[in-house]
Amino acid sequence: MSSVLVVGSMAYDSIETPKGKVEDTLGGSATYFSAAASLLTPVNVVAVVGEDFRHDELNFLRIRKVNFDGLQQEKGKTFRWGGRYSEDFNERETLYTQLNVFEDFSPQIPPAYKTTPYVFLANIGPQLQQQVLQQMDAPLFTAMDTMNFWISGNYESLLEVIGQVDCLMLNDSEARQLVDESNLVKALQKIAALGPEVVIVKKGEHGAVMRTQKGLFFAPAFPISEVVDCTGAGDSFAGGFMGYLASTDDLSENNLRKAMVFGSIVASFCVEDFGIRRLQSLTLAEIQERYRQFRQLTSVE
């Protein structure tokens, strides 16, 4: 069993969905990722928070062997985000973004973290992702996320970091935008040509696709009859995926596929309640039970 390092954001989110609303609830990519991955393996976190940060809310993660030695606290307020989902959850409107201390985030990797074998660079600027990689000591498997903002605004430095990681995860429309290709099969080929041996495209309710040198793999989204809040689903997917890989220390094709299923399952729990609530109460036994059910969803003899 190996540890996984995540570098990303910690935030207070205000979220409105067809099922209700919450205000200033703990969120951010590093939070969702570590809440998901820590169910499977130890996690090292690098992120930045402000003076208003409620440290006690991380206690449930500390119990799960999440190490916060890399949590930087700066003068000012914690990153805040507000968003609203449409009736069918297919559209999300950003109501406000207050970067606050996140604006000057400069990730410093504590010495004890530098040999973490699995590294996840959540959706932060490509220069910061680069800065993290430079501080690491020969990681075994590196993965990164990105978004449309960096694709249109920081294309060159984004390509540079993409060329250095083993795995790129991004969503459907971002994959098409990154290589200017509307056909997903071709887009996956073009992205692989940029460097990453493993490319994962997240398609929300339509599941996720992975491309490796061995071929394509489709994991449906685990069917959920009561979606409450989709915030953090992508980072939970990444946490389940990376957490499973690190916990098994096996990068074979079949294990990458299992990791995709774990990612999909953890994300399916995440959307069942607001914010990180469901990930907070989630147990490994529940994940394993859903894994068993998941197998039936695509099984043909």
Added chain:
Amino acid sequence: MSSVLVVGSMAYDSIETPKGKVEDTLGGSATYFSAAASLLTPVNVVAVVGEDFRHDELNFLRIRKVNFDGLQQEKGKTFRWGGRYSEDFNERETLYTQLNVFEDFSPQIPPAYKTTPYVFLANIGPQLQQQVLQQMDAPLFTAMDTMNFWISGNYESLLEVIGQVDCLMLNDSEARQLVDESNLVKALQKIAALGPEVVIVKKGEHGAVMRTQKGLFFAPAFPISEVVDCTGAGDSFAGGFMGYLASTDDLSENNLRKAMVFGSIVASFCVEDFGIRRLQSLTLAEIQERYRQFRQLTSVE
């Protein structure tokens, strides 16, 4: 091996896609369905055409044991449809619809067809679908398609026919519209409560989902790197699905799942060229080869 009956349209389509355009090419739901199903099992067709119909173009289907005794020819012109696809194939604009002889279509089932065990009611008015069912002699398995036009305009008679079939196939947005439910898992439950034991939701490039009393099954769309024309993909799916069921005469859960995969595969060939061209040249060996590849797409040990 049993036969399958299809009742639907025959048409001349003019189609514009990002890959080119064709004019007055043979199309229609009964055409796509029988071109697909006839690769697997004998097909009986009921449809209507006008005096301008080019009967020779059906010869490739006659060779494949498609029976056209139920093809009605009426005074006037054949149904014509024109459509244009967007750059990413996600939107389709109807340029014109000329119902012509299809406007007064009254499906007459030839006596020799009445005992056909498998019946597919393609996307025609629910009253006509009803009229077909009344003429049949205790079919083993009946399936139907429908569309938004009938859901909003003929809701009551649509519900009546849905209550009488074993299987309803429709697309994503139609399923949600039919039972006014944005969550797909719940929509599938509500549709099953209307009667059909098998409900299939087609999601285009995102594959298809089947709900039976045994649970949910997800079949991804077979990945195609060069999509040329999506016209007829849904009817090809139905043809592959029903053709496989009829050819094996096995309605077990596992065989329904296999039929979903055959449907998905035949549809994936259909979109590789304009109109019915690819289905015209397609062989059973090619379907079987892709079936083998398909299994790898979702396989986890």
